[in-house]
Amino acid sequence: MPPLPAWGAPESEPLLAVEDLHVEFVTRQGTVKAVNGVGYALHPGETLAVLGESGSGKSVTAQAIMGILDTPPARVPKGRIRFRGTDLLGLSEDARSQVRGSRIAMIFQDALSALNPVFTVGSQIAEMFRVHRGMSRRDAERRAVELMDRVRIPGARQRLHDYPHQFSGGMRQRIMIAMAIALDPEVLIADEPTTALDVTVQAQIMELLAELKRESDMGLILITHDLGVVADVADKIVVMYGGRVVENAPVHDLYRAPAHPYTRGLLDSIPRIDRKGRELHAIAGMPPNLLDMPPGCAFAPRCPYRQDDCVTAAPPLHRIGSTRGSACHYWREVLDGSHG
Amino acid sequence: MAATGDAILEVRDLVKHFPLTQGVVVRKQIGAVRAVDGISFDLRRGETLGIVGESGCGKSTLAKLLMGLERPTRGSVRIKGREIAGAKGGELKRIRRNIQLVMQDPYTSLNPRMTVGDIVGEPYEIHPEAAPKGDRRRRVQALLELVGLDPDHVNRYPHQFSGGQRQRIGIARGLALQPEVIVCDEPVSALDVSIQAQVVNLLARLQRDLGLSYVFIAHDLSVVRHIADRVGVMYLGKMVELGRDAEVYGQPAHPYTQALLSAVPVPDPEGRERRERIVLRGDPPSPANPPSGCRFRTRCWKAQEVCAQQEPPLQLRPGTWHESACHFPQIHDVIRAF
Numbered sequence: 001m002p003p004l005p006a007w008g009a010p011e012s013e014p015l016l017a018v019e020d021l022h023v024e025f026v027t028r029q030g031t032v033k034a035v036n037g038v039g040y041a042l043h044p045g046e047t048l049a050v051l052g053e054s055g056s057g058k059s060v061t062a063q064a065i066m067g068i069l070d071t072p073p074a075r076v077p078k079g080r081i082r083f084r085g086t087d088l089l090g091l092s093e094d095a096r097s098q099v100r101g102s103r104i105a106m107i108f109q110d111a112l113s114a115l116n117p118v119f120t121v122g123s124q125i126a127e128m129f130r131v132h133r134g135m136s137r138r139d140a141e142r143r144a145v146e147l148m149d150r151v152r153i154p155g156a157r158q159r160l161h162d163y164p165h166q167f168s169g170g171m172r173q174r175i176m177i178a179m180a181i182a183l184d185p186e187v188l189i190a191d192e193p194t195t196a197l198d199v200t201v202q203a204q205i206m207e208l209l210a211e212l213k214r215e216s217d218m219g220l221i222l223i224t225h226d227l228g229v230v231a232d233v234a235d236k237i238v239v240m241y242g243g244r245v246v247e248n249a250p251v252h253d254l255y256r257a258p259a260h261p262y263t264r265g266l267l268d269s270i271p272r273i274d275r276k277g278r279e280l281h282a283i284a285g286m287p288p289n290l291l292d293m294p295p296g297c298a299f300a301p302r303c304p305y306r307q308d309d310c311v312t313a314a315p316p317l318h319r320i321g322s323t324r325g326s327a328c329h330y331w332r333e334v335l336d337g338s339h340g
Numbered sequence: 341m342a343a344t345g346d347a348i349l350e351v352r353d354l355v356k357h358f359p360l361t362q363g364v365v366v367r368k369q370i371g372a373v374r375a376v377d378g379i380s381f382d383l384r385r386g387e388t389l390g391i392v393g394e395s396g397c398g399k400s401t402l403a404k405l406l407m408g409l410e411r412p413t414r415g416s417v418r419i420k421g422r423e424i425a426g427a428k429g430g431e432l433k434r435i436r437r438n439i440q441l442v443m444q445d446p447y448t449s450l451n452p453r454m455t456v457g458d459i460v461g462e463p464y465e466i467h468p469e470a471a472p473k474g475d476r477r478r479r480v481q482a483l484l485e486l487v488g489l490d491p492d493h494v495n496r497y498p499h500q501f502s503g504g505q506r507q508r509i510g511i512a513r514g515l516a517l518q519p520e521v522i523v524c525d526e527p528v529s530a531l532d533v534s535i536q537a538q539v540v541n542l543l544a545r546l547q548r549d550l551g552l553s554y555v556f557i558a559h560d561l562s563v564v565r566h567i568a569d570r571v572g573v574m575y576l577g578k579m580v581e582l583g584r585d586a587e588v589y590g591q592p593a594h595p596y597t598q599a600l601l602s603a604v605p606v607p608d609p610e611g612r613e614r615r616e617r618i619v620l621r622g623d624p625p626s627p628a629n630p631p632s633g634c635r636f637r638t639r640c641w642k643a644q645e646v647c648a649q650q651e652p653p654l655q656l657r658p659g660t661w662h663e664s665a666c667h668f669p670q671i672h673d674v675i676r677a678f
Binding site for chain 1: 504505532536562563566599600608
């Protein structure tokens with residue numbers, strides 16, 4: 001049994017590294033291959049955006065990192081998740097639960113269903129300190145008020161004894177964030193944290209996350225489908241499609257010159273002023289069926305660059321320079337911008 | 341998509357209050373949720389009017405009022421001069437043939453136990469005069485083809501289709517009675533990003549080919565900008581700004597519109613550090629208890645005494661070329677890339 005991950009490992013080592021991760025779900029209709037060899041790395045202080053549509057495997061990967069997949073039906077046949085050098089998949093459930101919540105924390109899209117409706121928000125935040133830090137009720141409550149102040153909940157002391165339903169959507173997401181950062185985690189995973197919120201409230205929450213990140217050296221994994229949110233805050237981007245990483249790149253490089261046809265298609269389909277009144281570039285077809293994945297590249301059936309070899313051989317993640325990669329045989333053509 | 345002048349849909353001082361009651365045996369009204377509180381606009385033939393606003397601003401209630409699915413507390417909705425707001429029975433049915441709804445969620449708005457042919461053809465059951473019985477199957481197949489689906493799939497069930505295809509089924513159903521006005525309530529927001537563009541293109545093509553007029557309700561400002569000729573911005577049951585798309589997006593006059601536009605994340609990281617962003621304080625107030633005067637004043641950085649006392653009407657104001665409802669309108673150029 002490997003030891004618990006050390007605090008502050010060597011500089012060269014990423015904070016969190018997912019390597020060749022596979023996750024499948026055994027269902028009555030067959031085995032759903034949700035994640036097929038995903039890899040990405042997060043360094044301290046970094047914001048990594050994981051971009052993908054429903055069914056791309058972006059959330060399942062995050063759940064595997066947190067160790068909150070239901071097994072069964074889920075199964076992790078292969079892969080490693082190294083946190084500070086230790087493979088989390090090799091740890092006992094006991095050891096993992098010491099990492100979960102306190103060193104790697106997560107916030108979810110739907111704060112209302114993630115909070116317990118029958119306990120006050122104060123007691124739910126305080127529970128973090130009581131369970132993980134063994135604090136007394138009074139001390140834990142004092143810390144809860146501090147945290148609610150820190151995530152800018154007005155009148156924190158008075159609202160300590162309110163229930164989740166008494167808060168607005170934006171305030172509930174702040175409470176979720178307060179619980180997530182309670183124990184100063186080294187990694188925060190935010191799964192579509194603003195998707196359920198209005199634009200003006202979304203801006204508030206993104207600003208809060210950026211602020212909290214500036215105050216610590218926390219690494220942030222932001223899971224989203226929104227190309228706008230990614231462009232606003234990310235340092236690096238991982239694009240997922242059909243359970244694979246199809247492209248990774250620093251944010252400016254990716255928006256300036258995508259190297260995968262799927263990324264290119266997504267960027268081209270954004271409505272722009274200069275294209276008003278004309279057809280939007282739409283990606284033809286629809287996302288793959290995870291029960292019945294095509295043998296080659298999962299994007300091939302929708303791809304304007306498709307050649308014969310795309311249908312037979314799944315392309316590996318080709319390295320482009322030292323900072324980016326693309327899982328397309330024809331990444332050079334895509335990068336040049338010439339349509340196949 | 342040039343609009344040809346005459347109004348096909350006229351909305352005047354439309355109000356919908358939902359009563360709040362207390363007590364089980366003796367119910368008494370203790371207040372009202374003012375979902376839509378005095379809205380007027382015209383929709384011209386062939387035009388797309390975008391309605392944007394955040395949750396709780398009343399845009400979905402507005403859609404139901406336009407369709408005659410809710411009775412307004414006050415005000416009128418006229419389609420080609422005929423009043424739908426107070427209409428009943430056969431009269432309501434006849435008017436409704438001219439206005440149809442495309443809903444947000446293609447997963448819950450289609451009956452899972454009906455075939456696609458039955459779903460798309462159902463309007464003919466309600467309006468038998470629209471198509472003779474023997475002709476219906478052919479018409480349904482033509483509709484499926486029109487929205488880009490395989491006409492041979494009439495006997496399939498909704499679960500055999502993807503989200504984007506289901507939305508196409510919903511659109512085909514909306515077109516069955518050959519309406520002139522279609523109300524689209526968040527028609528693409530439940531779809532994956534790569535599918536949204538397909539459906540937006542389809543709606544634009546149908547408008548061109550069939551001469552439809554759209555009321556396009558959405559919270560995604562970039563999609564609305566792409567498809568709309570004019571845009572109305574709603575806040576807490578009121579229209580706070582209304583004008584041509586280039587005016588509202590390029591020269592917003594109302595502080596709320598400015599904040600809304602500046603809050604939308606721009607899908608381009610270039611220059612993101614320098615981008616101006618107006619981050620509003622707090623949440624929108626409850627529509628059951630809206631602030632006096634201007635409803636936006638509690639979150640507005642320009643608010644003064646007069647804003648609490650007088651409600652600013654939606655009108656043309658000095659220095660602007662489109663209507664806004666602010667005592668201190670000022671064109672503010674929020675530079676946008678979308």
